[in-house]
Amino acid sequence: MKTIEYLTDPAYASLFWPGVAAALLVALLCAPLSPFVVLKKMAFIGQGVSHAAFGGVGLALYVAALAGVGGWGGAHQIAVLAFAALAGLGISVLSKRQGTDTAIGIVLAVCMAVGFELYRLAAGVAARDPAVGAPPGIEDVLFGSVLNVTPGAAVATGLAAAIELGGLWWIRRPLTAWAFDEQTAGSLGVSGGRVRALLLLMLSVAVVATMQIAGVVLATAMLIVPGVAGLSMGRSLRGAIGWSVVSAVLGVAFGLVVTFEFGVQPGPSVVLVLVALMVAGRLVGRG
Amino acid sequence: MDASPSQSPSGADHAIRVEGxxxxxxxxxxLILEGVSLNVRAGERLGILGPNGGGxxxxxxxxxxxxxxxxxSVSVLGQSPVSARRSGVIGYLPQRVxxxxxxxxxxxxxxxxxxxxxxxPWRRIGDADRAHAARCLEMVGAAALRSTRIGALSGGQLQRxxxxxxxAAKPRVLxxxxxxxxxxxxxxxxxGEMLDAVRTEMNLTVVVVSHELATIAATSDRVACLRRTLHFHDAPHGLTPEVLSEVFRHDLAIFQASGAKGEACCGHDHDHEDGAGGGS
Structure with a gap:
């Protein structure tokens, strides 16, 4: 088994462990949010945010390359997060005038287009100037990578997960009341606008953290598939969140095994395992 | 009968005041609404009857x-509607679930x-709150449903x-x-009987809006008809279905006379008064 070799052989371990740790943390970070994303029909917003984040990736890479910094690091990540949060905000503002799906369609396309051009420019700068390291490969950006995760990024993912889980626990009651019935939440003293904005911010953080592992294209799957599995297995909200976590962690773990054994990008293999688990969950949940 | 409601001059016991x-x-x-004035006394059950699109x-x-x-201007329990809602004194049940x-x-x-x-966030929900919630379920006759999943309820059960x-939010106006x-x-x-029992025990002011006469008859002491403008029909000796049906016929005639394209107080389940076309 290559998986065991990669994770135990000292020659490989320091290369692979940060990515594996970050992937498992991403599962913990996304899974509790996922049932809410599914129930509030925010899946497509997540998709919009993750694709919009690609614009942030291009921008971060290009600005950094101009400043003589290549590769991929924590500063890039923070810039992408800010960009994604702004895109999420832009989507909610545009939604009011254009309708949500149109707003997402516009923001997604513009950010992907701008992101790709900036990515090429950054690659051009790196090619001309040997002092600037090359940006990560486009396949890694789109479909994820384990090896690009640095120990610093793994620690940052852990911090993000801790803050996000804490925040989710803190607002769990107003969040549930609002998610259950948006129209009457106001008469219970819950500020719908504030809860929605917080959820959108959490969504952005989750998407950006997931992008490292699953890439821009597949990041939202982590926010949708475990939630669907959890909701079909769980008999209560707590149960749904619990099953969502179980399926996300199993999906990431087995997805990484597939990645290591066959030498493929982690995004697609994690997503395929997650979907298999979701189907199994639905069958068991109904039976 | 286009008169303002009979009311105490002090206005101190008014739960809701709407002026012009x-x-x-x-x-x-x-205009969807035009010059609507309305005072609802504390503890009163007011029914607002009107056609679809009437506002x-x-x-x-x-x-x-x-x-x-x-x-x-509008005030609810002496506050602006926004601050009244934020302080949780208004309970609300929307038209569609x-x-x-x-x-x-x-x-x-x-x-x-x-x-x-x-x-x-760090505290457990208190026993008093749990007891109150259980009492609220009892009041609406749904105590037996407490462990049922919300998605498994029938329409009537869900509404209760x-x-x-x-x-359960302990509002003063519903x-x-x-x-x-x-x-x-x-x-x-x-x-209507359930709602009256709830109102009495919780000391609530209740405003029911409907296009159905039977609903208003079952839930209200006093009725106002709304179709852009508001018309009051006080029934000092209690609103019997006979009185109401008289009122209803009267208003039906008004609606038709003023050219309401076939709309009456009864009929469709859907209101579309959000549209700009309502109430002209």
């Missing part, structure tokens, strides 16, 4: 503070929500549970928008 309220969605759009839901949204009147019924919550969880959102949720759509006449009568 007009509303249009745009500056150049037709009923718009008036409720103004009372809730989610729409601002174009002209006129807006709740997400796929949520894996039990009836008890739903009725505990008002207490839950007022409990600090949502009323229990609204009153606003109900078309609460008996799809319920037969016998069911409406039982609904």
């Amino acid at each position: 309220v007009s509303f249009a969605y745009d500056a150049d759009a037709d 009923k839901s718009t008036l409720l949204k103004i009372l809730l503070g989610s729409l601002k009147p174009t002209a006129g 807006s709740a997400e019924l796929r949520f894996p919550l039990r009836v008890e969880d739903v009725v505990l929500q008002p207490a839950a959102v007022r409990t600090a 549970v949502l009323i229990a949720r609204a009153i 606003l109900l928008d078309e609460p008996t759509v799809g319920i037969d006449v016998e069911g409406q009568k039982r609904f």
Whole structure:
């Protein structure tokens, strides 16, 4: 088994462990949010945010390359997060005038287009100037990578997960009341606008953290598939969140095994395992 | 009969005061409401009857503070509607069930929500709150459903549970928008009795909005007819179905005389008074 070799052989371990740790943390970070994303029909917003984040990736890479910094690091990540949060905000503002799906369609396309051009420019700068390291490969950006995760990024993912889980626990009651019935939440003293904005911010953080592992294209799957599995297995909200976590962690773990054994990008293999688990969950949940 | 309601001159015991309220969605759009004045006494049950598109839901949204009147003033328990809603004194049941019924919550969880959102994140929901929620379920006759999943309830059961949720927040004013759509006449009568028992125990002021005469008859002491402008019909000796049906016929004649394209107080389940075309 290559998986065991990669994770135990000292020659490989320091290369692979940060990515594996970050992937498992991403599962913990996304899974509790996922049932809410599914129930509030925010899946497509997540998709919009993750694709919009690609614009942030291009921008971060290009600005950094101009400043003589290549590769991929924590500063890039923070810039992408800010960009994604702004895109999420832009989507909610545009939604009011254009309708949500149109707003997402516009923001997604513009950010992907701008992101790709900036990515090429950054690659051009790196090619001309040997002092600037090359940006990560486009396949890694789109479909994820384990090896690009640095120990610093793994620690940052852990911090993000801790803050996000804490925040989710803190607002769990107003969040549930609002998610259950948006129209009457106001008469219970819950500020719908504030809860929605917080959820959108959490969504952005989750998407950006997931992008490292699953890439821009597949990041939202982590926010949708475990939630669907959890909701079909769980008999209560707590149960749904619990099953969502179980399926996300199993999906990431087995997805990484597939990645290591066959030498493929982690995004697609994690997503395929997650979907298999979701189907199994639905069958068991109904039976 | 286009008179303002009989009321005590001091106005101190008024739960809701509406004075000269007009509303249009745009500056150049037709008025949905025009010069509406309304005083609701504390503890009263007021029914607002009107055709689809007559401005009923718009008036409720103004009372809730989610729409601002174009002209006129509104106060709920002496506060602006927005601050009244934020302080949780207004209970509200929207016309269509807006709740997400796929949520894996039990009836008890739903009725505990008002207490839950007022409990600090690090505290457990108190026993007194739990007892109150259980009492609210009893009041609406849904105590047996407390462990049922919200998605498994019938339409009538769900409505009772949502009323229990609204009153569990301990509001002082309860606003109900078309609460008996799809319920037969016998069911409406039982609904009215349940609502009256709730009002008495919780010391509530209740405003029910409907296009159905039987609903208003079953739930109200006093009735106002709303079709852009508001017409009061006081019934000092209690509003009997006979009196109401008289009122209803009277208003039906008014609606038809003023060219309401075939709309009457009864009929469709859907209100479209959000549109700019309403109430012209």
